Amino acid sequence: MNKNILAPAVQEYINNHLNGDVFTIAMAKSPFPEVSSKELANQIAAKQKSVKKLPTWYQQELIYYPALLSIEQCSSESTAAYKSGLTIGESLIDLTGGFGVDSLFFARKLKSVTHCELYPELSEIASHNAQVLKQANMTFLALDGIAYLQENKITFDNIYVDPARRSSIGKVFMLKDCTPNVVEHLDLLMSKSKRIIIKTAPLLDLSAGLKELKNVSEIHIVSVKNECKELLWLVENEPSEQVKIVCTTLNEQEKSFIFFKGEEDTAAEIPEMDLQEYLYEPDTALLKGGAFNLIASRYGLQKLHSQTQLYTSSKVISDFPGRRFKINGLLAPADLKKEKDLRGNVIARNYRDKAEQLVKKYKIKPDQHRFLIFTQSKKQGYLVIDAHIEEHY
Template sequence: MNRNILNDEVQQYISEHINADTNQIALAKPIFQNISSAELAGQIAAKKKSKTKLPTWFNSENIYYPALLSIEQCSSEPTASYKSNLAKGNSLIDLTSGFGVDSFFFAKKTKNIYSCEINEELAVLSAHNAKQFGANNIQVLAQDGITFLQNTTKHFGTIYIDPARRNQSNKVFKLKDCTPDVTEHLNLFLSKADRIIIKTAPLLDISAGLLELKNVSEIHIVSLKNECKELLWIIDKDFSESTTVVCATLNESLKTFKFAIEDLKLATKIAQIEPTGYLYEPDVALLKSGAFNLIAERFDLKKLHQQTQLYFSNDIKTDFLGRIFEIEKLLTLNELKKEKNLTGNVIVRNFPERAENLVKKYKIIPNHDDFIIFTQTINGYIAIKAKIIQHY
């Protein structure tokens, strides 16, 4: 950690050049003594990346930023804030703290935080930033979290761990393919804490994860603006009942959808769509959960087709997790050919053609609030003209 970066004139330069070309700065001659051009460019790039993802850091003074990759890989503030409510007890150990974003938000809800980071430089700047925030209940430990846990006599309310995939190129992975391997250390975790929170990438298959773990009380599927951000696996000591799945959408307001894992077996109502009413497009968190039939039952909706994850109703359900459209017109594809001056954003669901091809084929002009949804119903392929009334 180069503390010269914290000098007032350097911090002012970083703020004033937040939108500058960092490649040019990195290649130019050093502007400040004892600070390389690459270091300066790195601070600017990392701070700029934090503007929307980590506004607390961006808007605070004398923050020391890590390499850009650490910013890209860390939790965003909304997701970190959400998971802070899942901690149990008065003490928590973060075994893989990285830049310390999750530790900082856990510290808002939990009395004592032990934040382990094996990268000493990252640990030092994380400790510095915690001090800047006045988060005095965070103790940063520059060491391997698993090793610390093996040697300590402390018992924690919660263990939090964010294992990294060893092979980032694989779309499908298992927990045992991550570092640390939580399956190998699960008994250790259960002996040291009452609750374990494991964060994984959303690509992890839920059924596969349940086979690798035990005592899973809850699985939280967290999305932000219809992008699935993370899965949170909650393991409680001595838990042996049915796992609860929680779909959480973190948009203007928090919405959740909970169900017991065995409820996925429920059947659903499939019916002919009507020319008036409302069309529902589930948030990605709902889709990840696989609760396609349960969605219809809980919200009293009807499904367009067994393989089409769109739903409709005569009256609006504003607590639905996802987009809602007001149906204006139903058109067969032959009827659509006769339509003139078509406008709208094109959505394709369970339909054999790509959106860009349909735009060209039917000469559709984009429009902010109007949509044309190409999909399959029990009566075949149709186009639905609709107006959006609830965004993600």
């Protein structure tokens, strides 16, 4: 950690160049002997990335930013705040502390938080920023969190861990292939805490994760603006009778859809119906949860097609986690080429072509409110729904 970066003149330079080109800055000669051009460029790029993702850090003076990759990989403030609501008791140890976003939000909720980070410089940066942000109930340890638990007779109310996928692992992965290996060390973690909170990438299959872990009480599927950001696995000391699955959307308004594993298996099959006044598109968090029939039965919706996760209703459902469209009418795919100056945002669901192909094929120009939804129904086959959006993600 180069503390010369915190000098007033350097900080002023960084703030004055937040709209500058970081590549040009990195290649130019640094105006400061103790701070390289590469360091200046990194501070500027990392701060630029933090505008919306980490507004608390961005707005605070004298924040020291780590390598840009750490900013890209860390939690956003909205997801960190959500995780803090999953804790119990008064204490927590973060075994994979990183830049410290999650740890700081845990510290806002709990009496004490211990932040473990293998890389000494990153640990020092997180510690410095916590002091600047006046979060005094945090302890920073530059060490292996698993080893720390093994070597000390200390316990915590919560253990938080964010295992990293190895770069050699493809899209399909298992928890045992990540670092730290929470499957291998699960008994240790359970002996050291009342609750374990495990964050994983959304690519992890829910059934596969449940097979690897034990005593899972809840799985939280968290999305922001229809992008599934993370899975959060809550592991308790005692087995749970049922696993609760919580699909949460963190947008302007937080919405959740809650059900228990196995509930979808016993849910009644939803009949396919003709298009009604409104069309509902579930958020990606709900799609990851897989409760396709439960969604319909809970909200009183009908399906267009058994293989299409689009729903229809004659009613406005304000708490639905997803998008709501008002139907203008139907278009036949064969008639689209006759349309002149065709405009609309294209969605393709269970259709023979992808959205990008359809835009080119029919020369469709973008529109702020109008949507052309290419899909199919059992009764009408392939069709195009002309609609305008009433409720965004």
